[in-house]
Amino acid sequence: MAGLDEVQLRPExxxxxxxxxxVEGLKSRVTRKKGRGFDDKVxxxxxxxxxxxxxxxxxxxxxxxxxxxxxxxxxHEEAQEDDVNxxxxxxxxxxxxxxxxxxxxxxxKGYVLVEYETFKEASKAIENMNGAKMLGQQIQVDWAxxxxxxxxxxxxx
Numbered sequence: 001m002a003g004l005d006e007v008q009l010r011p012e013x014x015x016x017x018x019x020x021x022x023v024e025g026l027k028s029r030v031t032r033k034k035g036r037g038f039d040d041k042v043x044x045x046x047x048x049x050x051x052x053x054x055x056x057x058x059x060x061x062x063x064x065x066x067x068x069x070x071x072x073x074x075x076h077e078e079a080q081e082d083d084v085n086x087x088x089x090x091x092x093x094x095x096x097x098x099x100x101x102x103x104x105x106x107x108x109k110g111y112v113l114v115e116y117e118t119f120k121e122a123s124k125a126i127e128n129m130n131g132a133k134m135l136g137q138q139i140q141v142d143w144a145x146x147x148x149x150x151x152x153x154x155x156x157x
Contacts, residue, residue: 060143060147061119061122061123061143061146062145062147063119063145064145066096067095067096067115067116067118067122068116068117068118068119068121068122068143069114069115069122069144069145070088070114070116070122070125070126070142070144071111071112071113071141071142071144072111072112072129072141073110073111073140073142074110074111074137074138074139074140075108075110075112075135076108076134076135076136077105077108077110078135079108079112079134081097081099083134083135084099084112084114087134088125091116091121091122091124091125092116092117092118092121092122092124093116093121094114094115094116095115095116095117096114096115097112097113097115098112098113098115099112122143125141126142126143129141130142
């Protein structure tokens, strides 16, 4: 950054110039903004976030920002996305299927996340598929996100 003695100051029409005005002009043009990707749009939108609607008062399922996510465990390692889509698509419109693969083997790690648009579709899939067999293995199906209980743990003293 250039120092004040390196800055060319413009004289006013009458030959005099006001140093304080020039310094204020420089200060207004040079601002430091901290943080990655900080810009004026982020500053304007600050405090505006998506809200997640809750169902019921007690512990239970939570909606993600986009939909209702079901966690499927004990998936056969050679299962494909089409297999999961075929089985779970019978209970509603699937928005997204997330399958994690083992880098070394290229097979499924053993679990899948299936996202439905509505609570009714997701709960129907959990109810019907929990304990069912898929490709010869008994799968376990439950909510991916659940509300914590309202009980507080006792602290050790």
